[in-house]
Amino acid sequence: MLEISELGLVEMTRKRVRQDLRALLSAPCPTCKGSGVTKSDATLATEIFRVVRAKVRSAEDANGRDVVVRVHPDLARYFEGDGQEALERLTRALERKITIQPNHADREGYEVKLRGGAPQ
């Protein structure tokens, strides 16, 4: 009985040391913010398409402007694979050239800009 309770105490102490050490040696994950899950490529693509459509619509008078989308390299790869068809559909629907730039640092971050043509 005594041995078991001592063992339990030792285990608890070890666990706390491990947790303290972990906190000392780690930083919160900037991508999932500690939740352990991140947005899927498809979810991010849907979000980005919504922003692109809104941006093009709001600049309707500025004809002939291309769309430049900065994304994380992982997402850029998605647009060359599974997401390519959806991207092509959007390109046709908007009649704009959409350029994907794989240079955003955050996996869930992106930036949508209009380029060329008349200034905004």
Ligand SMILES: [Zn+2]
């Ligand atoms: Zn994470």
